[in-house]
Amino acid sequence: MIRFISVNDVLPLRNTVLREGKLKPNDMRYPTDNAEGTLHLGYYIKGELVSILSLHLQPYGKFTGEGYQMRGVATIEKYRGEGIGTKLLNFAIVYLRGQKANYIWCNGRRKALRFYQNAGFEIVSPEFELPPAGPHYVLYAKIQ
Numbered sequence: 001m002i003r004f005i006s007v008n009d010v011l012p013l014r015n016t017v018l019r020e021g022k023l024k025p026n027d028m029r030y031p032t033d034n035a036e037g038t039l040h041l042g043y044y045i046k047g048e049l050v051s052i053l054s055l056h057l058q059p060y061g062k063f064t065g066e067g068y069q070m071r072g073v074a075t076i077e078k079y080r081g082e083g084i085g086t087k088l089l090n091f092a093i094v095y096l097r098g099q100k101a102n103y104i105w106c107n108g109r110r111k112a113l114r115f116y117q118n119a120g121f122e123i124v125s126p127e128f129e130l131p132p133a134g135p136h137y138v139l140y141a142k143i144q
């Protein structure tokens with residue numbers, strides 16, 4: 001089941017999945033986590049939060065219209081590869097389309113490229129380093 005959740009709900013998973021549990025949940029806050037327009041989505045299985053993503057109203061580069069940056073995309077290890085991340089991502093796109101947003105973008109890890117490309121994202125930057133998570137690309141998908 002997909003739910004709109006609070007930033008405090010997403011912090012523990014951001015830490016365990018994206019920083020291998022090396023930080024504290026409070027260190028996983030992004031500056032626009034509480035900004036107007038920011039949304040946090042969670043996928044629950046039997047009451048357990050297993051996958052998250054956040055959407056921040058934030059333009060990128062030359063793209064026009066209303067753009068959302070997707071951040072903190074994570075599925076706990078035991079549920080990976082079951083299509084849950086894709087369901088959450090598709091829900092986000094359909095929801096943003098309803099909100100009349102024009103595009104969605106993210107800094108995607110090289111390791112997760114296929115995940116984004118399968119969902120229709122395209123690479124729009126050269127590869128760059130984003131410490132401590134290594135090589136990334138900017139990925140973009142038009143919404144409408």
Ligand SMILES: CC(C)(COP(=O)(O)OP(=O)(O)OC[C@H]1O[C@@H](n2cnc3c(N)ncnc32)[C@H](O)[C@@H]1OP(=O)(O)O)[C@@H](O)C(=O)NCCC(=O)NCCS
Nearest residue numbers: 073074075080081082083084085086108109111112114115
């Ligand atoms: C990337 C991630 C969010 C995908 O979530 P998911 O629920 O496993 O996604 P789905 O099952 O819908 O999609 C599966 C696709 O994700 C990718 N994937 C699977 N396991 C992965 C992993 N451990 N790391 C990165 N990508 C992975 C694969 O491309 C897979 O597609 P394929 O089977 O055709 O190769 C999840 O694997 C994850 O949390 N990885 C670690 C953190 C991370 O890299 N987050 C993205 C930061 S940019």
